[in-house]
Amino acid sequence: MHLAGKSDSGHLGRKEPSRLRRLGVLLTVALLVSSIWTQSAAQDELTSxxxxxxxxxxxxxxxxxxxxxxxxxxxxxxxxxxxxxxxxxxxxxxxxxxxxxxxxxxxxxxxxxxxxxxxxxxxxxxxxxxxxxARPPQKYTYKDAASRQVTLDFPVFEDYHGHQVVTKDVFAGFEKYNSYCFRCHGFDAVGGEYAPDLRKSLENGMNKHQFFVVSMEGRPAKGMPGWAGFFDADELNQIYEYIVARAANLLPPGRPPSRSD
Ligand code: HEC
Ligand code: HEC
Structure with missing residues (x-):
């Protein structure tokens, strides 16, 4: 839109050869039409x-x-x-x-x-x-590395052809965490030089809502970038599930077993 504004502001137009000016006008019209079209197309197609x-x-x-x-x-x-x-x-x-x-x-x-x-x-x-x-809440109970029972409201593992692997979401969370968050929060969510151990944040009482607020909004003044617009809630939820599974001592460091192994 600001492109369109530029080409019809007079001060450039005067000295331009008229052919260029016509082109400018055409371009402006094309831009306007296409942006109106995109908006109404978006409007018409939005059903979900x-x-x-x-x-x-x-x-x-x-x-x-x-x-x-x-x-x-x-x-x-x-x-x-x-x-x-x-x-x-x-x-x-x-x-x-x-x-x-x-x-x-x-x-x-x-x-x-x-x-x-x-x-x-x-x-x-x-x-x-x-x-x-609304979906009814469900419970999933596992034994951690020290054989203590852990109950979560999402599944961490599933059976895949007789093997126990992590769910697609937890695996995707592992990949996303170790692509985007590890830089500051450390590989395998063990904490970094610049940023806290997110397992500790959860253990010390940070709830899911708080985790989402900080992750999406960031704390720019303290070096934590905001991820809203980059991740949607389902993607951030995958990262959250991976960190919860690490915090609950259900996953050792490193790549967890997945369907693609
Ligand atoms: C560029 C470095 C950097 C990256 C990348 C980064 N963070 Fe952070 N994050 C920080 C810093 C620094 C803090 C501590 C801010 C403070 O002191 O309040 C933080 C804090 C947090 C907190 C709050 C922890 C607490 O105990 O208050 C959460 C949750 C969090 N980050 C999630 C994430 C997630 C999820 C990702 C990846 C998608 C991520 N961060 C990527 C730097 C980063
Ligand atoms: C960065 C996070 C964020 C994004 C992005 C966001 N919202 Fe919100 N939304 C909120 C919060 C937080 C509130 C509660 C605000 C309040 O307490 O007044 C809210 C409130 C609302 C409300 C209720 C407003 C009221 O005060 O009653 C509607 C409707 C809404 N959002 C729709 C949307 C739509 C549609 C989009 C995308 C175009 C969107 N939101 C994007 C965080 C967000």
Whole structure:
């Protein structure tokens, strides 16, 4: 969009040969048309949360439909506003302008690049969600390296052709951690020179919500980058599960056994 602004600002235009100017005008029109087209195409195709992410919107870095991540679960938002369609304009405005204090102290960033039409669509979509989509909690119990029982709310291992391997998510978490986080937090999540041992952070009481808030927002002043927009919540969850499994002493250092072994 700012490209379009440049080519119709007069001061460059005067001295330009007219052919170039015509080209500039054409380019401006093409850019405008394509950006309107992309926005309305995005609007028309959005029928699922996955598509939101694939259109480059960062909503699912911080939200999930049925659980709190950095921001409230979308079903919680729908409940809070009683699924009342009269609240669509209010929610659409909050999506574009950002919000803080309605659910907690963590701010929801503004999204000025989202059109009014798309914000309205998203607000309608969120208000249409209901608790029937929530998954019931499950428990998984394992023995750690010292044969103590550990109970988690996600699976770490699965049986694969008679072998015990880690789940795809835990393995993906191992790979992502050791590609993006190890640099500061140390290989195998043992802590680094510059950044804390994240197993200790969890042992000392950091809960999942807090882990997600720090990871997605970062603490830029202290050298911790924010990962919102880079990872979605499912991807960060894989890293979280890997660190929890390491903290619970279920995985030794190094590459865990996976389906591809
Ligand atoms: C960096 C994290 C983050 C991102 C990215 C994010 N949100 Fe939020 N969202 C939050 C937080 C935190 C809140 C709670 C704000 C509050 O307490 O007022 C929130 C609140 C909301 C609310 C309720 C607003 C209110 O005050 O009632 C809606 C609706 C919402 N988000 C939709 C979205 C949509 C749609 C997107 C993507 C376009 C998105 N969010 C992206 C963190 C985020
Ligand atoms: C460039 C270095 C760097 C990278 C890369 C990095 N971190 Fe951090 N992280 C830090 C620093 C430094 C801190 C400590 C900040 C402070 O003092 O509050 C930190 C703190 C944290 C904390 C809070 C720990 C606590 O006990 O308060 C979490 C959670 C965290 N990082 C997650 C991650 C995850 C997940 C990744 C990979 C996706 C990652 N970090 C990648 C530097 C980094």
């Amino acid at each position: 949360p996955e598509q939101l992410m694939s259109h480059g919107f960062d909503c699912f870095s911080c939200h999930a439909i049925d659980k709190e991540i950095v921001g409230p679960a979308w079903i919680t938002i729908a409940d809070r506003y009683h699924h009342d369609r009269a609240k669509v304009p209010l929610l659409a405005a909050k999506i574009r302008d950002g919000s803080v204090g309605d659910f907690g102290k963590v701010p929801m960033p503004a999204h000025p690049d989202i059109s009014q039409k798309l914000a309205t669509y998203l607000a309608n979509y969120i208000l249409s969600l209901n608790g029937a989509l």
